[in-house]
Amino acid sequence: MSEKSSIKNFLIKRWSLVFLLILLAFFSIFGTGFSSIANIQDIFLAATTTMLLGIGQTFVIITGGIDLSVGFTMGLSSVIMATLVRDLTANGVLPVFSILLGIGLSMVVGIATGLVNGYLVAFLKVPAFIATLGMYGVAYGLALIRSGGFPVGNLPAIVGSLGNRYLFYILPGEFFSLLHMPEGVEPTQLRNVMRILPLVVIVVLIIAGLFIIILSKTQFGKHTYAIGGDEDVARRAGVKVKSHLMKIYVISSLFAAMGGISYTFRFGSGNAQAGAAQMLMAIATVVIGGASLYGGTGDIQGTIVGALIIGTLQIGMVFLGVQPFYQFIVIGLIIIFGVLLDQLSQRKYLEIT
Amino acid sequence: MDDKAIIATKELTKRFGGLTAVDAVDLDIQEGKITAIVGGNGAGKSTFIKMISGVYQPTSGQVFYDGKPLPVGDPLAVRNLGIETIYQDLSLIELLDVPDNIFLGREKYRKMMGFRILDKEFMLQESRRIMDELKIRIPSLSLSTGSLSGGQRQAVSIGRAIYWNAKVIIMDEPTAALGIQEKSKVKELILDLKSQGVTIIVISHEMSDVFEICDNIVVFFQGQCVGNKEKEKTTIDEIAKLIITGQGLN
Numbered sequence: 395m396s397e398k399s400s401i402k403n404f405l406i407k408r409w410s411l412v413f414l415l416i417l418l419a420f421f422s423i424f425g426t427g428f429s430s431i432a433n434i435q436d437i438f439l440a441a442t443t444t445m446l447l448g449i450g451q452t453f454v455i456i457t458g459g460i461d462l463s464v465g466f467t468m469g470l471s472s473v474i475m476a477t478l479v480r481d482l483t484a485n486g487v488l489p490v491f492s493i494l495l496g497i498g499l500s501m502v503v504g505i506a507t508g509l510v511n512g513y514l515v516a517f518l519k520v521p522a523f524i525a526t527l528g529m530y531g532v533a534y535g536l537a538l539i540r541s542g543g544f545p546v547g548n549l550p551a552i553v554g555s556l557g558n559r560y561l562f563y564i565l566p567g568e569f570f571s572l573l574h575m576p577e578g579v580e581p582t583q584l585r586n587v588m589r590i591l592p593l594v595v596i597v598v599l600i601i602a603g604l605f606i607i608i609l610s611k612t613q614f615g616k617h618t619y620a621i622g623g624d625e626d627v628a629r630r631a632g633v634k635v636k637s638h639l640m641k642i643y644v645i646s647s648l649f650a651a652m653g654g655i656s657y658t659f660r661f662g663s664g665n666a667q668a669g670a671a672q673m674l675m676a677i678a679t680v681v682i683g684g685a686s687l688y689g690g691t692g693d694i695q696g697t698i699v700g701a702l703i704i705g706t707l708q709i710g711m712v713f714l715g716v717q718p719f720y721q722f723i724v725i726g727l728i729i730i731f732g733v734l735l736d737q738l739s740q741r742k743y744l745e746i747t
Numbered sequence: 748m749d750d751k752a753i754i755a756t757k758e759l760t761k762r763f764g765g766l767t768a769v770d771a772v773d774l775d776i777q778e779g780k781i782t783a784i785v786g787g788n789g790a791g792k793s794t795f796i797k798m799i800s801g802v803y804q805p806t807s808g809q810v811f812y813d814g815k816p817l818p819v820g821d822p823l824a825v826r827n828l829g830i831e832t833i834y835q836d837l838s839l840i841e842l843l844d845v846p847d848n849i850f851l852g853r854e855k856y857r858k859m860m861g862f863r864i865l866d867k868e869f870m871l872q873e874s875r876r877i878m879d880e881l882k883i884r885i886p887s888l889s890l891s892t893g894s895l896s897g898g899q900r901q902a903v904s905i906g907r908a909i910y911w912n913a914k915v916i917i918m919d920e921p922t923a924a925l926g927i928q929e930k931s932k933v934k935e936l937i938l939d940l941k942s943q944g945v946t947i948i949v950i951s952h953e954m955s956d957v958f959e960i961c962d963n964i965v966v967f968f969q970g971q972c973v974g975n976k977e978k979e980k981t982t983i984d985e986i987a988k989l990i991i992t993g994q995g996l997n
């Protein structure tokens with residue numbers, strides 16, 4: 395392969411990385427104060443939810459499916475967690491335990507949603523589009539019923555405080571503190587304290603790293619690609635296609651639940667609408683990341699870049715004084731662009747063979 | 748004949764809707780022999796072997812392996828018993844590379860911090876070894892198999908079947924896409940496998956090849972098994988008549 399064509403292949407596969415760099419450069423030039431450590435962290439924070447849901451969605455899309463239910467599964471999980479934490483705490487249970495139980499129940503709800511999706515797709519052969527659209531409605535309805543249609547507040551303050559904590563708090567020459575703001579910092583100094591590495595981002599990146607290994611280096615990952623490449627051939631080779639697909643949809647819903655949990659921590663409340671915009675975002679990150687909706691290709695690294703593009707757009711537009719509503723238009727257009735590019739490379743692939 | 752039947756089918760039948768693709772076939776496959784299955788297009792040969800390999804669930808009837816019922820509709824269980832199949836459509840995942848395809852479903856891994864991490868280096872080297880043995884040149888094993896030529900893909904499919912030291916290898920038109928030279932290599936390979944005690948079932952339309960290497964010749968006609976002959980006791984003319992009319996010479 396000539397050097398030129400390998401660069402071209404890299405650009406077709408990783409155009410999103412180039413696009414991210416261009417976006418960053420653009421906002422640094424035109425948005426005063428955009429390029430700061432605090433701001434880079436804000437981009438990561440803005441990207442976390444989308445990143446979580448996108449990672450789950452990556453597995454589904456590689457198998458050739460799609461999971462439309464993730465946004466409202468996320469909302470349901472946040473409502474389930476918030477209501478349980480609120481009620482347990484009100485009944486005198488220690489916040490630590492109520493939080494742990496809340497996380498646990500929220501994950502159980504995620505697993506249940508995924509099992510239903512997976513069963514419909516793998517065993518009853520319902521098209522993924524329809525099965526998960528059904529669960530989209532069911533999850534939303536359940537979340538509305540459980541929350542009464544209102545945000546679920548009145549959680550112990552520790553929830554929101556944990557969700558917005560950083561690993562380091564540093565005031566040069568004054569202090570260096572781990573995991574909390576030292577007592578008695580002057581209000582005038584408060585805004586000069588550097589907050590480094592948000593806990594939420596650290597947790598999400600660790601989870602992302604783990605799943606990059608699972609997808610790229612294990613048998614489970616290989617079978618995921620194989621099913622997306624050709625389900626029937628995978629079955630002939632001995633891949634347990636049905637149970638594998640069940641696991642894939644459970645993974646996707648679990649990531650949606652994690653999105654709901656992280657939402658509850660960050661905002662200190664639960665909300666049926668928490669993930670309303672996330673279906674678009676999660677699918678967008680995966681497609682931007684280079685996965686094909688035909689199945690068989692894509693990776694989590696690409697999805698992370700996709701999520702960072704969305705985070706950068708959200709934060710960058712604030713700096714340019716553009717209404718954040720425009721982000722949806724831009725993201726919608728990028729999805730279409732990504733799919734067009736994929737079709738182009740599919741066509742090229744066919745020409746080669 | 749006191750030869751042992753390693754695979755035996757009893758009234759094996761497959762219907763697709765109203766169409767009976769395989770019709771109550773009773774057949775014994777002798778251990779250590781090369782058995783050819785011949786017949787016109789659509790005679791039911793591929794459907795028959797797919798019921799053995801576990802791709803299709805039979806509509807009725809049974810398959811015995813070594814005297815015991817063979818699991819039905821479970822390709823992995825069949826492979827694990829030592830029966831490998833080369834399918835007519837080659838059954839490769841075109842987006843995956845050669846080692847991925849050869850090891851699909853039986854990946855080799857090593858333990859790393861509790862994780863089972865794929866041993867890509869091992870799988871690459873073993874794939875190279877097996878493809879070298881076949882003497883069919885493939886520019887790079889890490890190309891997606893979709894970008895290989897038809898013959899190269901067929902070679903990968905053959906390589907995958909012989910890699911696992913199977914006791915029985917089923918081949919559905921294994922040389923259809925191969926050049927003359929490669930065809931004769933595969934014939935050599937089949938004889939070589941036989942000398943190692945492997946039982947071979949081969950579907951083929953090439954009468955000269957069939958008569959050159961096979962021990963037994965089974966004829967399918969419209970879903971039925973209309974003949975099962977020892978090569979020494981039949982002629983090309985008789986087989987041809989069976990294939991075309993379903994009737995023997997009188």
Ligand SMILES: Nc1ncnc2c1ncn2[C@@H]1O[C@H](COP(=O)(O)OP(=O)(O)OP(=O)(O)O)[C@@H](O)[C@H]1O
Nearest residue numbers: 763766768786787788789790791792793794795835
């Ligand atoms: N999955 C299927 N669904 C419906 N009909 C099928 C299916 N597979 C095979 N058939 C039908 O069953 C009959 C037997 O097909 P089969 O593939 O077994 O023939 P064959 O002997 O292998 O032919 P060839 O020499 O052309 O490969 C054909 O009429 C075919 O149309």
Ligand SMILES: [Mg+2]
Nearest residue numbers: 792793794835
């Ligand atoms: Mg056939």
